[in-house]
Amino acid sequence: MSRKQAFQKALEHHLAGRLSDAEAIYQQILKKEPDNADALHLAGVVAHQGGKNQIAVELIRRAISRKPAFPEAYSNLGNVLKAQGEIEAAIGCYREAVALKPDLIGAHNNLGNVLRDLGQLDQAIASYRQALAYKPDHAEAHYNLAIALNDQGNLAEAVVSFRQAIVFKPGVAEQHYHLATALKALGNPDEAISNYRQAIKYQPDYADAYISLGALLQEKGDLAQAIETYQKILSCRPDCAAAYCNLGTTLKDQGKLDQAIAAYRLAIEHKPGLAEAHYNLGNTLQMQGKLAEATQAYLQSLAIKPDFTEAHNNLGNVLQAQGELTAAEIHFKKLLTLNPDNADAYNNLGNVFKHQSLLDEAIACYRKALALKPAFLEAHSNLLYALSSHPNCTHPQYLIEAQLYGEKALARAKPYGSWASHSKDGAPRHLRVGLVSGDLKSHPVGYFIEGILSHLNQNLVELVAYSTKAQEDDLTARIKPLFIAWNSIAGLSDAAAAHKMHEDGIDVLVDLAGHTAFNRLPLFAWKPAPVQVSWLGYFASTGLPSMDFLLADSVSIPDSHRSAFTEKVWYLPDTRLCFTPPAGGDSLAVSPLPAGHNGYITLGCFQTLSKIGDGVLELWGRIFSALPEVRLRLQNRQMSCLTTREQMKSRLARFGIAQERVTLSGPVSRAEYLAAYAEVDMVLDTFPYPGGTTTCEALWMGVPTLTLAGETMLARQGASLLMAAGLSNWVASSAEDYVAKAAAFSLDLPSLSALRARLREQVRTSPLFDAERFARNFEAALLGMWESRRSKSNSGCGVEREKIFLHVGCGPKRKDRTTAGFNNDSWRELRLDINESVNPDIVGTMTDMSGVADESVDAIFSSHNIEHLYPHEVPIALKEFIRVLKPDGILVVTCPDLQSVCALVAEDKLTEPAYTSLAGPIAPIDILYGHRPSMERGNLYMAHRCGFTNKVLIGTLRSCGFASVAAASRGHPFLDLWAVASKSELSHEDLRKLAGEHFPAG
Structure with missing residues (x-):
C-alpha cells in the first residue's frame, strides 16, 4: 500500500469514527515519515478525540512546525487548547487559521463559540457572520449566531437565524427548542408551543422541551395539557425531578393541593438538592394553612440555596403569620441585602411593622415599594389599610391615596358595560348576589356573616360564593349549602375571575375584604356586575370608581362624613354588622365577676398587636396611674413570640405599667380564648382601630368594652357596635372621658357585676346579634341598591345598559x-x-x-x-x-x-x-x-x-x-x-x- 493509499485509508477510518484504526495507520506513516505534517496533524486530532489533549497539542504543534502555513492545524489546535481551558491561546490559533485561510468556515465558527463563552457577543456574532459570508448554508453557524443574538437580547434576529439553521439542517431537536424559547420571549406562545412539540418529535426524551412546553401551556391556562405533558416525560424519565416539580405547580393551580404536595415530594425524593421543589412545597403547605410544615420546607430550600430571594420572602410571610415577627423581619431584611430594589420585600417588611403597631415605619415601607413598582396594587392596598388606622391620617389625606389606587386598578381593567339579569319563571324574582372573600371560614368575616346567611330569604336572594383563598374549615362546611354555587378564584386572573362573574349573571357583587389580606379589589374595576358593594371587612373607602355602594350605619358614618368615600353610602337601619354567637352558644357559661374573688379589677384587651399603638398605651398608663390595684391581661397571636413579649413589656413600662401588673398570653383554641374572658372584668378597646369580633365575643361572655369614638368610620366602629348592643354609656367621647369612664366603671363593682349577669340576654335580643332582623334589613338594602341602578336601565328589557x-x-x-x-x-x-x-x-x-x-x-x-x-x-x-x-x-x-x-x-x-x-x-x-x-x-x-x-x-x-x-x-x-x-x-x-x-x- 502506497503512502497515499495508507493516508486515504486512515481518513476513511477517522471519518467513520474508527479512531483506533485511524491512529494505527497515522502512526505507521509517521514511523516512515516522522515529519509528515498531515499525519502529525490528524494523529493529534485523533488523540484529542480520545481525550489525550496534551499528546494532541504536541502532535499538532509538530505539524505546524513542519508546515507553518497550515490553517486547519491551527484551527484544530485551537479546539484542543479550548478543551484544556487555555482560552486566549485558543483564540490566537483560530485567528491565525482564518488569517491564513479566510474561508475556513470551521475556524470562524469555533472562534465565535469561544468569544460567545467569554461574553464578547459582538465579536462572536461577527465571526459567525464571516462564516456565513463564505458558506450561507452552514446550519451550525446559523444556529450559533442565533444563540449569540438571543444572548444579546436581539430576539427577533435570533428567530430568523434559528429558522435558517432549521432550513439547512432539519430534524435537530435543539434548534426547535431554542427557537421556541425565543418565540415565547417575543410573545408568540402558539408558535413556541408548536416548536417545543417539534423538538419532542425529533427527541422523544427531551426533558427540557417537555418541561418548557408544560410551563407554557400552564401560563396559557391549559392546565390539563400541561399535566399531560409532564406525565409523558415522566413515563420515559421517571426520575425527572424538574417535571415532578412543575407538575406539582400545575396541580396547585388546579386547586389539587394534596396531589401537588405528593408531586413535590417525589421531586425531592429524586433530587433532594432541588431548592425549587422545597420552595414550592412550602408554598402549597402554606395554602393549606400548614404553616409549621411550610416553614420547614422554606428553611430546607434556603439551606440548599441561601440566596433564594423568593424563599426568604415567603418564609418571612409564614413566620409573620405565626406571630414570629422578629424572625420574619430578619428574612425580609436579608432579602433586601440580596436585592435592595425588591418591592415585595419592602411591602412585606411593612406588614411586619404594621403588626408591631409601628405604622410610620410600615407606611414608609409601603411607599418605598410603590416607588420601586408604582403599579403594585397589593402594596397600595396595604398602604391604605395602614393609613386608615393611623391616628394622624385625615379623611382628605386618605381619600387622595384611595382615589389613586382606584385609577391604577381601572387602568388595568376593561370594564363591562352590559349585564344579563336573571329571573325564574313563575316565581318571585331572585336577586343573584355574589360574595367575594378569602375569609369564608373561622375568621371575623365568617363569624359575622354565618348567622345572616342562614336567615336570608331564598325566594328573594340567590347566593354565589367567590372564595379568594383555598383554605376551608368547619365554618366553611356549615355555610356552603346556603350558596347555589361555590367558586374558588384563588388561581384566576382578575380578567378571568371577572369574566366568570359576568357569565354567572351576578346582579349585586359584594366585596367583604376591602383593602385587607387576600382581597381581589382589582377585579371590581372590571365591573363584572351592575351593582357592586363594599361591606363588612373594611372600614374606609376602597377608592374604586366602580364600587357603587358602601354599607354602613349612621353611627359609623354620620351624614357629614359621606364625602370621605368614593362610594355612595347606603345606610342600614340599626347596625352595619350582626354577629353570630360562638358555636356552643349557651354552653359557654358567663362567669361571675372575677374581681369578686381576685380582690382587684382585671382590664383586658384581646386585640391584635397592630392595634395597640403608643397612643393607646399612653391612655392606659393614665388609667393604671389612677387605679393602682388594677391588672392588665393582653392576649393575642403575637404574644407567642418571646421577643415580642419582651418588647411589649418594655413598651408598657415606658407608660408606667409595671411588668408584675401584666399577664401576656399567646394564641389558644377559640373555646379556650372565650373561656379566658372569665379572668377579665372589662375590656379596654383600642383606637383608632377598635375591636370588632373581640368586642362581640366579649359581650357574649358578659364582659363590656369601653371604646373611644373617633372621627373616621374605622375609629367609630366600636361605638357602632356598643350602641347597637344598648351600651351607649360605654362609648367615650374624648381621651379624658375614656380615662374617667374606666376609673368610674372599675370602682363600681356592684353595677359591673349586675351588667355582667344580664349582658348576654341583653345583646342576644339586640340588633347586634339578631340575625333574622339583620337579614331583612340586608335584603332590603340589596333590593334597594339594585332598584336604584335598575331605574337607569331601559324599562322591562332585563338588561341594564x-x-x-x-x-x-x-x-x-x-x-x-x-x-x-x-x-x-x-x-x-x-x-x-x-x-x-x-x-x-x-x-x-x-x-x-x-x-x-x-x-x-x-x-x-x-x-x-x-x-x-x-x-x-x-x-x-x-x-x-x-x-x-x-x-x-x-x-x-x-x-x-x-x-x-x-x-x-x-x-x-x-x-x-x-x-x-x-x-x-x-x-x-x-x-x-x-x-x-x-x-x-x-x-x-x-x-x-x-x-x-x-x-x-x-x-x-x-x-x-x-x-x-x-x-x-x-x-x-x-x-x-x-x-x-x-x-x-x-x-x-x-x-x-x-x-x-x-x-x-x-
Missing part, C-alpha cells in the same frame, strides 16, 4: 379627563388610540376605526386630534364618526381656535408663551404648526396639518353629515374651540343643554 362614548385619541387619559357630561355613571368609556402602550380598548385612528361596529356608540369625544389630520383627511374622519354613531348619537370635539391664535400673531407674539400646559409653555407657533419640543424628539404626529375657526368648524361638521351643530370659542388664554354635533335634528334648546353638559366653564 350604560350609554357608551368612544374616546378617540385617548392617550393615557381616562373618563375623568373628558367632560362633566361623560364623567358619570350613565356613560361607559370605550378608549381608541393608535398607541398600544396606553392600553386602549381598540387600536385605531380617526380615519380608520374599523374595530368599531356601525352605529354602535352613543357619543364620541375627540380632544385636540382633528388638527393633526391633513385637510383631505378631515371628511374621511368625520364620516367614520358618522358611521359608528347611533342615529341619535352626538360628537363632542375640541381643537385650536385659529382666529384667536392669529390675533396673537398679529400682535407679534408668535413665539411668546400663551399658556402653560402639562407639556410646558405653549406659544402661538406651537398651536399653528405643532408642539416643537415633541417634534424635536421625533414625534412627528404632534405636527398640526389643518386648522379651524368657529365658522369653519361648524360648516365642516354639517357638510360631513351632522344635522345639528353648536360651537363656541373660549378665547385667551385657552385659545380653543368646543363643538357639539348630533346626527339627528335637535332643537336650539337641546343643543344648548348638550353644550352646557359638556363644554367647560370659561
Whole structure:
C-alpha cells in the first residue's frame, strides 16, 4: 500500500469514527515519515478525540512546525487548547487559521463559540457572520449566531437565524427548542408551543422541551395539557425531578393541593438538592394553612440555596403569620441585602411593622415599594389599610391615596358595560348576589356573616360564593349549602375571575375584604356586575370608581362624613354588622365577676398587636396611674413570640405599667380564648382601630368594652357596635372621658357585676346579634341598591345598559379627563388610540376605526386630534364618526381656535408663551404648526396639518353629515374651540343643554 493509499485509508477510518484504526495507520506513516505534517496533524486530532489533549497539542504543534502555513492545524489546535481551558491561546490559533485561510468556515465558527463563552457577543456574532459570508448554508453557524443574538437580547434576529439553521439542517431537536424559547420571549406562545412539540418529535426524551412546553401551556391556562405533558416525560424519565416539580405547580393551580404536595415530594425524593421543589412545597403547605410544615420546607430550600430571594420572602410571610415577627423581619431584611430594589420585600417588611403597631415605619415601607413598582396594587392596598388606622391620617389625606389606587386598578381593567339579569319563571324574582372573600371560614368575616346567611330569604336572594383563598374549615362546611354555587378564584386572573362573574349573571357583587389580606379589589374595576358593594371587612373607602355602594350605619358614618368615600353610602337601619354567637352558644357559661374573688379589677384587651399603638398605651398608663390595684391581661397571636413579649413589656413600662401588673398570653383554641374572658372584668378597646369580633365575643361572655369614638368610620366602629348592643354609656367621647369612664366603671363593682349577669340576654335580643332582623334589613338594602341602578336601565328589557362614548385619541387619559357630561355613571368609556402602550380598548385612528361596529356608540369625544389630520383627511374622519354613531348619537370635539391664535400673531407674539400646559409653555407657533419640543424628539404626529375657526368648524361638521351643530370659542388664554354635533335634528334648546353638559366653564 502506497503512502497515499495508507493516508486515504486512515481518513476513511477517522471519518467513520474508527479512531483506533485511524491512529494505527497515522502512526505507521509517521514511523516512515516522522515529519509528515498531515499525519502529525490528524494523529493529534485523533488523540484529542480520545481525550489525550496534551499528546494532541504536541502532535499538532509538530505539524505546524513542519508546515507553518497550515490553517486547519491551527484551527484544530485551537479546539484542543479550548478543551484544556487555555482560552486566549485558543483564540490566537483560530485567528491565525482564518488569517491564513479566510474561508475556513470551521475556524470562524469555533472562534465565535469561544468569544460567545467569554461574553464578547459582538465579536462572536461577527465571526459567525464571516462564516456565513463564505458558506450561507452552514446550519451550525446559523444556529450559533442565533444563540449569540438571543444572548444579546436581539430576539427577533435570533428567530430568523434559528429558522435558517432549521432550513439547512432539519430534524435537530435543539434548534426547535431554542427557537421556541425565543418565540415565547417575543410573545408568540402558539408558535413556541408548536416548536417545543417539534423538538419532542425529533427527541422523544427531551426533558427540557417537555418541561418548557408544560410551563407554557400552564401560563396559557391549559392546565390539563400541561399535566399531560409532564406525565409523558415522566413515563420515559421517571426520575425527572424538574417535571415532578412543575407538575406539582400545575396541580396547585388546579386547586389539587394534596396531589401537588405528593408531586413535590417525589421531586425531592429524586433530587433532594432541588431548592425549587422545597420552595414550592412550602408554598402549597402554606395554602393549606400548614404553616409549621411550610416553614420547614422554606428553611430546607434556603439551606440548599441561601440566596433564594423568593424563599426568604415567603418564609418571612409564614413566620409573620405565626406571630414570629422578629424572625420574619430578619428574612425580609436579608432579602433586601440580596436585592435592595425588591418591592415585595419592602411591602412585606411593612406588614411586619404594621403588626408591631409601628405604622410610620410600615407606611414608609409601603411607599418605598410603590416607588420601586408604582403599579403594585397589593402594596397600595396595604398602604391604605395602614393609613386608615393611623391616628394622624385625615379623611382628605386618605381619600387622595384611595382615589389613586382606584385609577391604577381601572387602568388595568376593561370594564363591562352590559349585564344579563336573571329571573325564574313563575316565581318571585331572585336577586343573584355574589360574595367575594378569602375569609369564608373561622375568621371575623365568617363569624359575622354565618348567622345572616342562614336567615336570608331564598325566594328573594340567590347566593354565589367567590372564595379568594383555598383554605376551608368547619365554618366553611356549615355555610356552603346556603350558596347555589361555590367558586374558588384563588388561581384566576382578575380578567378571568371577572369574566366568570359576568357569565354567572351576578346582579349585586359584594366585596367583604376591602383593602385587607387576600382581597381581589382589582377585579371590581372590571365591573363584572351592575351593582357592586363594599361591606363588612373594611372600614374606609376602597377608592374604586366602580364600587357603587358602601354599607354602613349612621353611627359609623354620620351624614357629614359621606364625602370621605368614593362610594355612595347606603345606610342600614340599626347596625352595619350582626354577629353570630360562638358555636356552643349557651354552653359557654358567663362567669361571675372575677374581681369578686381576685380582690382587684382585671382590664383586658384581646386585640391584635397592630392595634395597640403608643397612643393607646399612653391612655392606659393614665388609667393604671389612677387605679393602682388594677391588672392588665393582653392576649393575642403575637404574644407567642418571646421577643415580642419582651418588647411589649418594655413598651408598657415606658407608660408606667409595671411588668408584675401584666399577664401576656399567646394564641389558644377559640373555646379556650372565650373561656379566658372569665379572668377579665372589662375590656379596654383600642383606637383608632377598635375591636370588632373581640368586642362581640366579649359581650357574649358578659364582659363590656369601653371604646373611644373617633372621627373616621374605622375609629367609630366600636361605638357602632356598643350602641347597637344598648351600651351607649360605654362609648367615650374624648381621651379624658375614656380615662374617667374606666376609673368610674372599675370602682363600681356592684353595677359591673349586675351588667355582667344580664349582658348576654341583653345583646342576644339586640340588633347586634339578631340575625333574622339583620337579614331583612340586608335584603332590603340589596333590593334597594339594585332598584336604584335598575331605574337607569331601559324599562322591562332585563338588561341594564350604560350609554357608551368612544374616546378617540385617548392617550393615557381616562373618563375623568373628558367632560362633566361623560364623567358619570350613565356613560361607559370605550378608549381608541393608535398607541398600544396606553392600553386602549381598540387600536385605531380617526380615519380608520374599523374595530368599531356601525352605529354602535352613543357619543364620541375627540380632544385636540382633528388638527393633526391633513385637510383631505378631515371628511374621511368625520364620516367614520358618522358611521359608528347611533342615529341619535352626538360628537363632542375640541381643537385650536385659529382666529384667536392669529390675533396673537398679529400682535407679534408668535413665539411668546400663551399658556402653560402639562407639556410646558405653549406659544402661538406651537398651536399653528405643532408642539416643537415633541417634534424635536421625533414625534412627528404632534405636527398640526389643518386648522379651524368657529365658522369653519361648524360648516365642516354639517357638510360631513351632522344635522345639528353648536360651537363656541373660549378665547385667551385657552385659545380653543368646543363643538357639539348630533346626527339627528335637535332643537336650539337641546343643543344648548348638550353644550352646557359638556363644554367647560370659561
